Amino acid sequence: MSARKKAQVTWGGRFNAGPAELMLQFGESVSFDHRLWAQDIRGSQAHATMLAKVGILTAKERDAILRGLTAIGQEIAAGKFKWSRELEDVHMNIESALTARVPAAAKLHTARSRNDQVATDVRLWIKDQCAVIDAGLVALLQALVKLAAANQDVLVPGYTHLQRAQPVSVAHHLLAYVEMFSRDRKRVAAAADSANWCPLGSGAIAGTTLPIHRATTAKLLGFVDAKGKPRVTTNSMDAVADRDPATEFCFAAALCGVHLSRLAEDMILWSSAEFGFARMPDEFSTGSSLMPQKRNPDSMELLRGKSARFQASLTHLLTLTKGLPLTYNRDLQDDKPPLFDAADQWQLALAVTTATMSGVTFNKARCLAAASDPALLATDLADWLVVKGMPFRQAHHAVGRLVAVAEKLNKPLNKLSDGEAQSADAAFTQGWQSVFDLQRAFAARENDGMPGPKSVAREIARWQKSLR
Numbered sequence: 001m002s003a004r005k006k007a008q009v010t011w012g013g014r015f016n017a018g019p020a021e022l023m024l025q026f027g028e029s030v031s032f033d034h035r036l037w038a039q040d041i042r043g044s045q046a047h048a049t050m051l052a053k054v055g056i057l058t059a060k061e062r063d064a065i066l067r068g069l070t071a072i073g074q075e076i077a078a079g080k081f082k083w084s085r086e087l088e089d090v091h092m093n094i095e096s097a098l099t100a101r102v103p104a105a106a107k108l109h110t111a112r113s114r115n116d117q118v119a120t121d122v123r124l125w126i127k128d129q130c131a132v133i134d135a136g137l138v139a140l141l142q143a144l145v146k147l148a149a150a151n152q153d154v155l156v157p158g159y160t161h162l163q164r165a166q167p168v169s170v171a172h173h174l175l176a177y178v179e180m181f182s183r184d185r186k187r188v189a190a191a192a193d194s195a196n197w198c199p200l201g202s203g204a205i206a207g208t209t210l211p212i213h214r215a216t217t218a219k220l221l222g223f224v225d226a227k228g229k230p231r232v233t234t235n236s237m238d239a240v241a242d243r244d245p246a247t248e249f250c251f252a253a254a255l256c257g258v259h260l261s262r263l264a265e266d267m268i269l270w271s272s273a274e275f276g277f278a279r280m281p282d283e284f285s286t287g288s289s290l291m292p293q294k295r296n297p298d299s300m301e302l303l304r305g306k307s308a309r310f311q312a313s314l315t316h317l318l319t320l321t322k323g324l325p326l327t328y329n330r331d332l333q334d335d336k337p338p339l340f341d342a343a344d345q346w347q348l349a350l351a352v353t354t355a356t357m358s359g360v361t362f363n364k365a366r367c368l369a370a371a372s373d374p375a376l377l378a379t380d381l382a383d384w385l386v387v388k389g390m391p392f393r394q395a396h397h398a399v400g401r402l403v404a405v406a407e408k409l410n411k412p413l414n415k416l417s418d419g420e421a422q423s424a425d426a427a428f429t430q431g432w433q434s435v436f437d438l439q440r441a442f443a444a445r446e447n448d449g450m451p452g453p454k455s456v457a458r459e460i461a462r463w464q465k466s467l468r
């Protein structure tokens, strides 16, 4: 059979000529949607099982179809299946291979359209991917918590406006990312939940006149709620037009990408000579072909770059669907490349971050030297005045004047004499320098969410327990 004739098998009844070569080239999606083969086979097997249950297929026909699909799946998995561009997409490739070996396969597409079929396949695929991504996030969280636990006593300046602000610990800093990535897990779960409705039975747009049993198909495919109750989509038009699950998945990827990118940026800064707080592992750094001394944090830079790519996928899907009239439009075929790319790069990015962070070491002395800048405790000194009864606004000014005196005398804040301090404000009575003891400063920050060592240890224990 010629390629042009072959392409007519599925829908060619009303056509005299097959599509132009250029149209085949432009319209095919099998070059990328072949990745949905496992989901497509699962979907067809569930559909055939349901069709037999309602009497549209005989048990014999059903069994022949199930066996045929299993055999095709094995061929595909072994790399022996011949994908044909002329057959346009994954659905028609598999169906036509099945029809070639099982006559009853001509009945498989009863009460089904590629519109509800592709919606089902993509939802199944998203659910599978969410499980993989969640495992990747858990591994990253565990690595970060481990790194935090090992560096509880490493003190660093915390920054606002990239200016030294107040002292924190490396552990507290890392746990900030633990918060972000655990929120990402919730967004992944939400995307999986959004995908967890079975569109099969919606047909092309308006369902079917045949007596199908949608709950059976949904159950067979695992589209069920926490109690095992089947979840079927509740509007046939929405079901074939909806690409929210893919968009939500890409949104979760884009936001997680932002978190990964911020972590990457912190590590890039921290591993620079200017900061010198961290050393990235050899395995995830590269040298320069020209400058022998270079040690570049490439994995982190690539990570920062990937976040643009995740945002591109999200923007792609938002733009693809905006302004599309209901219901299915062929534009929607192009939802897959951005979705697949987001999933692939997300998995990789999580694995690389986990591996890189697992090998990061901190230069404790360098960190401590930076954290010991007495100016970082200027706010603590204002608090000291507040305890003595001064309103905070006034205390802020008094310490501001003290900082100015120190700057003028070119002395560190804590090395001013009592007399010099009192020239800024008479309230700097004896003992004001005690504020500059770092241990004391941390011990005073043990309230919920604060960087005090006990508070951070509590958080580490909480995460260790919840990530087990």
Ligand code: ARG
Binding pocket: 029, 033, 089, 114, 115, 118, 328, 330, 332, 333, 334
């Ligand atoms: N390959 C198509 C896609 O992914 C399948 C649906 C085709 N439906 C249609 N009416 N042409 O969108």
